[in-house]
Amino acid sequence: MxxxxxxxxxxxxxxxxxxxxxxxxxxxxxxxxxxxxxxxxxxxxxxxxxxxxxxxxxxxxxxxxxxxxxxxxxxxxxxxxxxxxxxxxxxxxxxxxxxxxxxxxxxxxxxxxxxxxxxxxxxxxxxxxxxxxxxxxxxxxxxxxxxxxxxxxxxxxxxxxxxxxxxxTLPDRELSAGIAEVIKYGLIYDYSFFCWLEENIERLVARDADILMQAIHRSCEIKAEVVAQDEKEAGIRAWLNLGHTFGHAIETHQGYGNWLHGEAVAAGTMMALSLSVQMGWISIEDMDRVRRLFEKANLPVTPPKNMSSNDFIDLMSVDKKVLNGQLRLVLLKTLGEAVVTADYSKEKLMDVLSA
Amino acid sequence: MxxxxxxxxxxxxxxxxxxxxxxxxxxxxxxxxxxxxxxxxxxxxxxxxxxxxxxxxxxxxxxxxxxxxxxxxxxxxxxxxxxxxxxxxxxxxxxxxxxxxxxxxxxxxxxxxxxxxxxxxxxxxxxxxxxxxxxxxxxxxxxxxxxxxxxxxxxxxxxxxxxxxxxxTLPDRELSAGIAEVIKYGLIYDYSFFCWLEENIERLVARDADILMQAIHRSCEIKAEVVAQDEKEAGIRAWLNLGHTFGHAIETHQGYGNWLHGEAVAAGTMMALSLSVQMGWISIEDMDRVRRLFEKANLPVTPPKNMSSNDFIDLMSVDKKVLNGQLRLVLLKTLGEAVVTADYSKEKLMDVLSA
Missing domain, CATH: 3.40.50.1970 (Rossmann fold)
Incomplete structure (x- = not known):
């Protein structure tokens, strides 16, 4: 234990x-x-x-x-x-x-x-x-x-x-949805954990007990560290929401429960990464590594086809990270480090939403 | 101001x-x-x-x-x-x-x-x-x-x-209901404020501005002092609930809104005082002073006639002051000092409820 x-x-x-x-x-x-x-x-x-x-x-x-x-x-x-x-x-x-x-x-x-x-x-x-x-x-x-x-x-x-x-007794789809958040911890906070996940994703999906326990322990550790620094989400805690602003919009639009939370987070993370690429912060190769990892975990990497950019804009405007009318997003500066910012190009965001 | x-x-x-x-x-x-x-x-x-x-x-x-x-x-x-x-x-x-x-x-x-x-x-x-x-x-x-x-x-x-x-624009009945809580502050915490209220009750009921402001200021001061000592009600803050355990039972039984909160507190306070008399803590004369003050403020001093002792027992058993199955009550040790206790005679409580 x-x-x-x-x-x-x-x-x-x-x-x-x-x-x-x-x-x-x-x-x-x-x-x-x-x-x-x-x-x-x-x-x-x-x-x-x-x-x-x-x-x-x-x-x-x-x-x-x-x-x-x-x-x-x-x-x-x-x-x-x-x-x-x-x-x-x-x-x-x-x-x-x-x-x-x-x-x-x-x-x-x-x-x-x-x-x-x-x-x-x-x-x-x-x-x-x-x-x-x-x-x-x-x-x-x-x-x-x-x-x-x-x-x-x-x-x-x-x-x-x-x-x-x-x-x-956990269905495969629920397992995958959970792994989406595990991958998120690597992306926002710990590049070496991300690399470890790339090496061990097959064993994780196959429910290897040791790998599961290691992944859960490190994920909880990262979350605990972040929360201890910022319990009420005044700053760094918002990093944990990588992919969530897009993801919540997907969940709300599709009706709660049709997309699992982790599935929406995976697709939403790819959108956040796409914007991070457009901002010149991470490379297309980085984004492709993340996409492959999500795919190996059997997670969706694109939003639902029936969502328009207007659907996203409308649903994202009630996000809890809106500050004085400005929508702040969690993006990646590099693999292993996130940033919360309203300082992104609105045109590039529209490009991502329309893609 | x-x-x-x-x-x-x-x-x-x-x-x-x-x-x-x-x-x-x-x-x-x-x-x-x-x-x-x-x-x-x-x-x-x-x-x-x-x-x-x-x-x-x-x-x-x-x-x-x-x-x-x-x-x-x-x-x-x-x-x-x-x-x-x-x-x-x-x-x-x-x-x-x-x-x-x-x-x-x-x-x-x-x-x-x-x-x-x-x-x-x-x-x-x-x-x-x-x-x-x-x-x-x-x-x-x-x-x-x-x-x-x-x-x-x-x-x-x-x-x-x-x-x-x-x-x-406040109806007289609402004014009186508020005065019930003002009187409570004197009873639980400040005998001299209680005496001041006895002297000024007519002017208070007549809405004299100076008397109103003094009564409100002292009441807020007492509540603020109590709350500052015990924000989450682990101890002394429960004093503020003098008359409330009986009073809540009255409000719930009569249907919310039929008895005003302050009215139920006044009648409930008289029940708590009656038990305090039976415990030998305050005198019948003390209780009569309080009754007269409530009456001058046009407040009820007895519970509704259609409530049985069983109604009280049943409704009081979900009170938030129940601790490990024991109903704690706020009683008066003397005019100006309350006590929270489960150490009262259950027979005497039944006497009060049946009266």
């Missing part, structure tokens, strides 16, 4: 990474009362809920099972968690446990942030994407029909348990 | 108190971007919205008008604020301004806490209750059918403007 600490002062918490590590001794020290609400979805519940419940003996445990999918990540379904907490009279010492992917984690985190103005929560992410991304750093929330993740809170868990044994 | 600072480190903010003080010079320094969303209700909008808008010239201002009343303080109506923010493409530098009473303030504050995971907000409270209570201390949120204020956040405004000139 590997571990690391997300260093956020009094809001610091550990991430444990390993295979078959979920057990009572790991979780119980982080539960302060005797009430627990497990939040999961109808895909994960039949697979892993009993396994988790077996490690929560002696506690008063309730379960909320949400429908699976990004399209249910909204205030209406968030309220199902509140309904269940109140119906079962959970008090301020309760602990919420998120058992599922990013949607379950984000919704449970926001429910924990908001229930009685804040209770504890624990993340047990069950996808690659949620292990390397959404469970680290405390971004929680739900979608709004007019924009993704527009309603939420910065709220840190007490503990994250990233157990790769749950990937046994 | 009087002022005070709510001292919460980097989240500190000023409260300005006076008559006809709302002006551009006071507000504009606290607005960092050029977007503003004013949130108000359909009672206040016709009275004061134009006046406020006149002081926001040069800014890009949108307005959300909510229906007036506690019964609309829910996730559905909160979402109207998000709808309007997104439709008008408000970004992270936007400032929300709450123009209204406690419901508008609590909802706007929670919208600000949650929109894009947190934007700035300013409180312009238009009732006595919201000037002395809900606009100080950062408790924001909405109700759930199963419990009041069960969904929310601790989130501080940038500025509070408490202008008593808005009371010109």
């Amino acid at each position: 590997q571990s690391l600490i997300v260093d956020l002062g009094e809001r610091s918490y550990p991430i444990y990474i390993g295979q078959n590590i979920l057990c009572e001794a790991l979780i119980k020290p982080f539960i302060k009362g005797n009430q627990v609400m497990v939040v999961t979805n109808d895909t994960i519940a039949p697979l892993y809920l009993d396994h988790l419940l077996a490690h929560l003996s002696g506690l008063s445990v309730d379960v909320t099972v949400l429908p699976d999918g990004e399209s249910y990540k909204d205030l209406t379904h968030l309220n199902l968690i509140f309904d269940n907490l109140l119906k079962n009279k959970h008090n301020r010492t309760t602990t919420l446990i998120a058992l599922g992917g990013g949607v379950v984690g984000d919704m449970t985190g926001f429910a924990a942030a908001s229930y009685q103005r804040g209770v504890d929560f624990i993340q047990i992410p069950t996808t690659v994407l949620s292990q390397v991304d959404s469970s680290v750093g405390g971004k929680t929330g739900v979608n709004h029909p007019l924009g993704k993740n527009m309603i939420g809170a910065f709220y840190q868990p007490q503990l994250v348990v990233a157990d790769i044994s749950v990937f046994a | 009087q002022s005070l600072i709510v001292d919460l480190g980097e989240r500190s903010y000023p409260i300005y108190i006076g008559q006809n003080i709302l002006c551009e010079a006071l507000i504009k320094p606290f607005i960092k971007g050029n977007q503003v969303m004013v949130v108000t209700n359909d009672t206040i909008a016709p009275l004061y919205l134009d006046h406020l808008l006149a002081h926001l010239s040069g800014l890009s201002v949108d307005v959300t008008v909510l229906p007036d009343g506690e019964s609309y303080k829910d996730l559905t109506h909160l979402n109207l604020i998000f709808d309007n923010l997104l439709k008008n493409k408000h970004n992270r530098t936007t400032t929300l301004i709450a123009l209204g009473g406690g419901v508008v303030g609590d909802m706007t504050g929670f919208a600000a806490a949650s929109y894009q995971r947190g934007v700035d907000f300013i409180q312009i409270p238009t009732t006595v209750l919201s000037q002395v209570d809900s606009s100080v201390g950062g408790k924001t949120g909405v109700n759930h059918p199963l419990g009041k204020n069960m969904i929310g956040a601790f989130y501080q405004p940038q500025l509070v403007v408490a202008d008593i000139s808005v009371f010109a």
Whole structure:
């Protein structure tokens, strides 16, 4: 078992990474009362809920099972968690446990942030994407029909348990979507990790346990370093959004859940890289290396054909990185280093969107 | 004009108190971007919205008008604020301004806490209750059918403007409801303020401007002192809930809005005092002084006749002060000093509930 600490002062918490590590001794020290609400979805519940419940003996445990999918990540379904907490009279010492992917984690985190103005929560992410991304750093929330993740809170868990044994049942498409974010960490922060991924992408896609654990550990490490420097996204944390401004526009346009988040991020990253090439910051050869890596991970590298440049402009204008009317984008200065800037050529952006 | 600072480190903010003080010079320094969303209700909008808008010239201002009343303080109506923010493409530098009473303030504050995971907000409270209570201390949120204020956040405004000139249109019943909380500050924290209120209650009810400003200033001071010691309600802040556990049960049982919050607090405070008498902590004479003061302020001093002791027990069991299954109550040790305790006689509580 590997571990690391997300260093956020009094809001610091550990991430444990390993295979078959979920057990009572790991979780119980982080539960302060005797009430627990497990939040999961109808895909994960039949697979892993009993396994988790077996490690929560002696506690008063309730379960909320949400429908699976990004399209249910909204205030209406968030309220199902509140309904269940109140119906079962959970008090301020309760602990919420998120058992599922990013949607379950984000919704449970926001429910924990908001229930009685804040209770504890624990993340047990069950996808690659949620292990390397959404469970680290405390971004929680739900979608709004007019924009993704527009309603939420910065709220840190007490503990994250990233157990790769749950990937046994993860669909290939979800695995690939998670690898998109892993590749992103190399691109924005660590060129040598990017090179390591180029060497090991086949083993990663084949779910080699050691390679998976190394990739998850390094990804969490990078995210933890970035978040520790900038918890509320005033600066460097925005690097983590490489490909996301384009990607969110794709997800919103296609309807939540039709493109997986990681798929949209891969296509969006290629658009950001294309603009980075046009700005003269990275070479076409660099961009081709990234494209090949995404392709080997079975990820899309172009946006959906039914999206016009106007669709992008319209949807990107509500991005959270808009500052005083200026859309800032995360671009690459070089492989391994990102930059957040509004100082790009608008004509070149239009070229990319029209391509 | 009087002022005070709510001292919460980097989240500190000023409260300005006076008559006809709302002006551009006071507000504009606290607005960092050029977007503003004013949130108000359909009672206040016709009275004061134009006046406020006149002081926001040069800014890009949108307005959300909510229906007036506690019964609309829910996730559905909160979402109207998000709808309007997104439709008008408000970004992270936007400032929300709450123009209204406690419901508008609590909802706007929670919208600000949650929109894009947190934007700035300013409180312009238009009732006595919201000037002395809900606009100080950062408790924001909405109700759930199963419990009041069960969904929310601790989130501080940038500025509070408490202008008593808005009371010109405040109904008498609302004035009285606000005075209930003013009396509470004397009871829990400052016996001499309680005595001052006994002397000045007639002038306060008659809306004497000087007396109103003094009462509001001292109330805000007490709340600010308490909140500065205990922002997240781990200890002394719970004193502020004298009468609220009983009061919330009354409000929930009667349906939100039928009893005003301050009315329920007055009746609930008398119940808490009755238990305090039974515990031998305050005298019957003390309790009678408080009853007379509430009565002079035209406030109810007994719970609704259609509530049974079982109604109370059931509704109080979801109170946020329940700790490991124990209901803690705020009681009075003496006039001017409260205590939060689960160490009261359950039989005596039942006596109070059955009375």
